[in-house]
Amino acid sequence: MHRRGVGAGAIAKRKLAEAKYKERGTVLAEDQLAQMSKQLDMFKTNLEEFASKHKQEIRKNPEFRVQFQDMCATIGVDPLASGKGFWSEMLGVGDFYYELGVQIIEVCLALKHRNGGLITLEELHQQVLKGRGKFAQDVSQDDLLRAIKKLKVLGNGFGIIPVGGTYLIQSVPAELNMDHTVVLQLAEKKGFVTVSEIKSSLKWETERAKQVLEHLLKEGMAWLDEQAPEEPQYWLPALFTELYSQEITPEEAKEAIP
């Protein structure tokens, strides 16, 4: 009875087979790499042709950009991953979004003392458009969201919080968990929220509501109005720009915090 695969001879044979297999494996990968390299060159040419005809469309047309991004996502491609990518180099998509990223960072930094690092997508949009001037390309809210998603990787705490029908953009590394988020969503309707409202809407205990509100106060994202008629109101400066459009200095902002 032969027992297969045992004994020095069998081991040596197996090693030889493995070595041959290895070789083949390497060759296979090389083949495919060579193939990929060729296809890449062809693709680059196609992209160049596309760019020469439609580069403007990407720059000028926000809807086209959305389509483009969606298509890329569907096939598993991230055109914004690197400035060195073909998409960036040839279509100029990269520069558009990376520059937008810089503008978003600057706006958020400038307004942080007022809103604690929380800002509505609308206000961010307005401020960015203002900064870009009359002759800059049109920028949509979708563009802003995509740029912000890319900024997250810089570790500065960029986050997107859905509230009401829109979004709050967080630009500071403050920890905002589910509790905080849901209170923000509650506050979005009127720009402020009270402990009673939280208790009745969310069915929380007083302590839990207070903890969340105090955290928001500490982070400078909420301001306390103790002179409100029935009970103290916690206002979100991020949400009341329509009511209070004047500039508030850091000193004034500090005074507003108890």
Place this chain on the structure above:
Amino acid sequence: MDRFSWTTGLLELGETLVVQQRGVRLSDGEEKVKFDSGVLLLSTHRLIWRDQKNHECCIAIPLSQIVFIEEQAAGIGKSAKIVVHLHPASSNKEPGPFQSSKYSYIKLSFKEHGQIEFYRRLSEEITQRRWENMPTGQAMQVNKDTQARRIRAVGIVGIERKLEEKRKETDKNISEAFEDLSKLMEKAKEMVELSKSIANKIKEKQGDITEDETIRFKSYLLSMGIANPVTRETYGSGTQYHMQLAKQLAGILQTPLEERGGIMSLTEVYCLVNRARGLELLSPEDLVNACKMLESLKLPIRLRIFDSGVMVIELQSHNEEEMVASALETVSEKGSLTADEFAKLVGMSVLLAKERLLLAEKMGHLCRDDSVEGLRFYPNLFLTQS
């Protein structure tokens, strides 16, 4: 007299002066008015009267308002006159000295003579109606409205047509663009499939792919923007490109770091570098991937990630732990400080100031007082005053 309008007295384009006469008085029908002594000018389009003493006072009437004219001979103590019968004032007449008048004629008194010549010329102009052939702003009073409206309509239709054509052109461009985009995406999809297949092969033959091939493969993925699932764990997402970038950054950031106390947040770096580049900007991922390679390349700057997740670039020579010692001094001097206050004192960004204070707390040098009034740090007396 209510047919007159205030005017500058300047002749319009296409309007020519025919004759003028000094010493003319105007009357509203039979009544005297304050327009006592002036120069009367006849042009191809209008009758203009300017006060001799006050040149600013100037009124005019379009010749088209004139129905007919009569001569009135001079009498004893009375100058010769021309009576001008007028059509009613048009509704869109420019404002003048009189809102209303009970007369439909005016009298021109020629105190210094000249009425014969003037009458002759005025008759001529009224007969020839030269103002109709040479339209100017003033002379088109009666026909102006309808004519202007007609001209405007043609203009707007023309503009609308152009906009419509432009819209059609844009639509055509977009559908063509979408078509081309779809075709392009098909090709891109093929690339993604191929790369997946290669990645799988690599996974199966762990370690059988040479470093050189890995580098090549990663750069292909980078070009296409394809995420790098397999090799990330072993070799990281960095490529040759990122290595070069890391070296560049070390050069670019040296001075800015020194100016900012040896430490900058990654967002600051991102803005600084991209604002300087202007074109061919770095993606946030490019920056992070390059910074991750700083340490292994033994460059004079390094990436540091705080517990909070905040990422910074430091000079190698920068020692955050030493900075903590000086931070402790500062806080002790003031008794206690918040991140805002500390930032202002030292001249740092609030973000980094907070990180330094948190680090000091972590090292046991500071204690926190966490209240609704904010996060305040005190020297850790538990440690020092044992």
